[in-house]
Amino acid sequence: MTTRLLAQWARFLGARCPPASLTSFPPLHVQAESAPVKTFQMHPLPPVRAMCEVRSLIKEIDRSQVPKRTELDELIEKAGSPEEVLQLWAEWGGSGNQAASSFVRLAKLSVEKGNLDRTALMQDPRLLDMLEKVSSQVATVWNGTLVILLRALSQLGIAPGDLVMQSLQTEALWRVRRFSYKQLAYLADWATARPGPEGEELLRSVLKQLELRWMELADVRTISLLMARARHLSPSLMDKLEDKALELAEKFSAEDIRRVALSLASQGRRAVPLLRTLSYHLHQKPSAELNTPLLLDVAYAYGKLNFHQTQVFQRIAAELLSRKAEFSASNITRFAKSFAYLKWLNLPLFESFTEHYIEDSKKYSTLQLCNLLLSLARLNFQPSKGEEFYSKVHDALEGVLSGLEPFLQTDVVWSLCVLQQAKPQYLQSVLDPTFQSKLSGRNPSHTENYRLKLLHIAAAAQLENLCPLGTPASSIPAIPAITRESRASPLQIGLKGALQSLTGNRDGAYRTGVDTVYGWTIDGELVVDSETKAIDLLGLEAPHLSGGRGGSPIPPGAQRVAFLVWEFPHYISRSKELLGRFIMQKRHLQLAGFLIVEVPYFEWLELKSDWQRVAYLKDKMGKAVAEEMAK
Structure with missing residues (x-):
């Protein structure tokens, strides 16, 4: 920093003070004759350096400060074992910097060997002499060596409170x-894992310098290293690092991209421009750089951030399909879970996942099988070899399902209901009143979500004839219906207005936002006669409502119509196929006696006027009635 300031001052001084010449003095005939002539001895000034020469000035100064390499330094670099390093030090000795270099080399070799007795090594007199030399001459240790030495001491298990560690x-x-900025980054990476006040003070000072000097950052490795420690960085520094990463993304290796993506995921920072840039460069990488663990981490990061990039997903699927022989149970469940979060379904890839389970089902743990089932249910994926697949699934779940943690057990049974593979004995344990009391202890919204899943499971038992152990549906314990307050979407508001116009503004002729006893919400409800005209709902029995079984039955020939709004998030990515949850909703309401009128967002958005929407609903109702009569 001082060198840069001196160079800048020299430039300005040189600009303001023109070089001395004969023309800078007044002519001799102008001077008074009586005045004595003063002579000035001009000393040559050093040449002024321009700003473009600052780097060369810095290099010259740094080069003058670097000690010459000795024979000992070369021998230490060539050493092949810790004992050889210790012997060289015992024979040659050296300065504090050479002792530090020797210790760094010794620590590296001891980590590579892996089977050394580090306790005996740390008690070796030669090593203790090296540490004493470093401690007594710490001022002579080079900056880069000092940073690496701190990490080497930690690798060999030296306590943070040790005198040598405190001195360094x-x-x-x-x-x-x-x-340098790179040395600061490595020092910050080391200090984040060091307990104690000394480590915290050093980390604070290093992070402050990193933020002040962020313009010096020009190395992609340093960027990825710092972003990997994002939880210790200030938001402003993270913003600057993201800008630098965006600027230098072209130079990123596949490993750098993986590290940056994971750091963004760990902090929940959905930096869309950076993620798009990383995705582009990742897609250009050769297959040799895209190993399976790297693809796993990228898929996880994108799933955690809910970032969709179809080209990257297709590339991942292509790479995985070419490595089917390398599949493991852990890899498959992690990929399936990440793609399920992203709502992205590649049929050949998921088919290969289920085939792998059929071939190596014994290699899957219970937890891995549960995660695989949850992923298949979310995407409503039915394998081509479904009978063989689910046969092995039921064999694996037999005897272990009831022993799972209550929330996980509920998830598994609910997923099997979505896939239409639930058995009565699976439902018996989760529908038991004593089991329902176990679904507590977490935040209220989480508990409410699982109560809702129990309602869906109970609906499957009643509507799909899955009553536990053959008991009648009336004997299934009642689960209180949940009334949820949620803000209506623009599409739901538009549907309400269209139903109001369709029924001639009769409030008793339609319902919207109906919470049913089955745990499903109906966006709009009508009862229509044989001519598809809406009739008054008030006074009619409504078995789908809590306490709505009283009243008169619907007239002969009349039909209950349920309008279901399908928003963009309800679909599998890049598809018009619904997610498993909404497929089960549609199936249950049909079994409950409703005619289903689906209102997809991509059709509704094309309707620009109220009369178009009313005509659209009439047409959809007419088709639904015609299909029911054809059955």
């Missing part, structure tokens, strides 16, 4: 302004 941390704290 204090020295690093004093030098924090002299470190």
